[in-house]
Amino acid sequence: MQGVSKSFGHLKVLDNIDLTLKAGSVTAILGPSGSGKSTLLRTINHLERVDSGFISVDGELVGYDQRGTTLYELKEKDILKRRAGIGMVFQSFNLFPHLTVLENLIEAPITVSGLSRSDAILVAQDLLARVGLSDKINAYPRQLSGGQQQRVAIARALALKPKVLLFDEPTSALDPELVGEVLDVIKELASTGTTLVIVTHEIGFAREVADTVVFMEGGRILEIDTPDRIFTNAAHPRTCEFLAKVL
Numbered sequence: 314m315q316g317v318s319k320s321f322g323h324l325k326v327l328d329n330i331d332l333t334l335k336a337g338s339v340t341a342i343l344g345p346s347g348s349g350k351s352t353l354l355r356t357i358n359h360l361e362r363v364d365s366g367f368i369s370v371d372g373e374l375v376g377y378d379q380r381g382t383t384l385y386e387l388k389e390k391d392i393l394k395r396r397a398g399i400g401m402v403f404q405s406f407n408l409f410p411h412l413t414v415l416e417n418l419i420e421a422p423i424t425v426s427g428l429s430r431s432d433a434i435l436v437a438q439d440l441l442a443r444v445g446l447s448d449k450i451n452a453y454p455r456q457l458s459g460g461q462q463q464r465v466a467i468a469r470a471l472a473l474k475p476k477v478l479l480f481d482e483p484t485s486a487l488d489p490e491l492v493g494e495v496l497d498v499i500k501e502l503a504s505t506g507t508t509l510v511i512v513t514h515e516i517g518f519a520r521e522v523a524d525t526v527v528f529m530e531g532g533r534i535l536e537i538d539t540p541d542r543i544f545t546n547a548a549h550p551r552t553c554e555f556l557a558k559v560l
Contacts, residue, residue: 314331314356314368315366316330317331317363318364318366319352319356319361319362319532327356327363327532328532330366332527332537334508334510336371337507339503339511339525340509340510340523341519341522342526343516343519343527343555344530344555345530345555348529348532349531350529351481351482354512356368357370357375357477357510359392359395360401362386370398370477371398375395376392394425398476398477399477400478401470402463402478402479403483404483406459406462406466406486408462408465408466410455413453414441414453414465415434417454417465418433418437418440418441421473425473433472437450437468437472440468440472443498443501444467444468444498445464446468449465459487459488460491460492460495461494463484467483467495478508478510480509482512482513482514483495483499483511483513484496485514496515496518499518500518503522520540520544521540525537525538526539526543528543528547528552530555536552
């Protein structure tokens with residue numbers, strides 16, 4: 314992300330954000346409510362258009378093509394193709410309620426990636442085994458707990474083999490006893506070298522799983538460092554103040 318800014322009316326939600334993340338890294342984004350964390354995620358996969366600056370993943374601009382020094386927004390179908398490389402898991406699962414777990418997982422690989430139905434089913438079976446839900450392949454979302462729905466949502470995001478996977482507070486809509494099962498799946502992903510960017514309030518999880526921690530407030534990044542440095546010796550007074558309240 315280079316020089317990324319975004320406003321809603323008079324409210325500046327992202328203010329000149331510069332952020333470079335390595336392939337295979339696990340980044341936790343922390344900060345108080347309203348600091349711009351979720352909007353930052355939504356600009357990475359072009360769910361929110363930026364007002365200035367640009368974002369690229371693996372050298373490819375997100376949402377735009379560059380001709381000379383000018384950026385041109387892509388047509389919606391081309392945005393969708395490029396977005397396939399950026400998976401996203403939302404707070405509220407966003408599964409299709411009228412489709413079974415299997416159908417939720419094979420929809421995008423067939424329509425976006427052009428996979429045959431039989432190949433898409435094989436991918437889905439493999440991913441459901443990975444998140445511990447092989448026995449729920451023919452269930453509907455309403456028949457699953459919140460934790461199970463979120464694990465299906467993670468499997469669905471992985472079905473397009475994304476280069477980077479974004480999590481927007483993936484446990485905030487869950488009952489406390491279901492949080493662990495979702496965090497365990499994300500931990501397993503982190504160990505496989507998938508690039509993860511996670512907006513979370515789970516400080517202990519961020520400390521354990523992330524290799525980079527970003528602290529945001531007021532649409533700005535105030536501090537970026539390793540979990541060890543941020544949690545034991547944060548440089549910015551506002552980071553120290555925030556962590557003192559949540560640790």
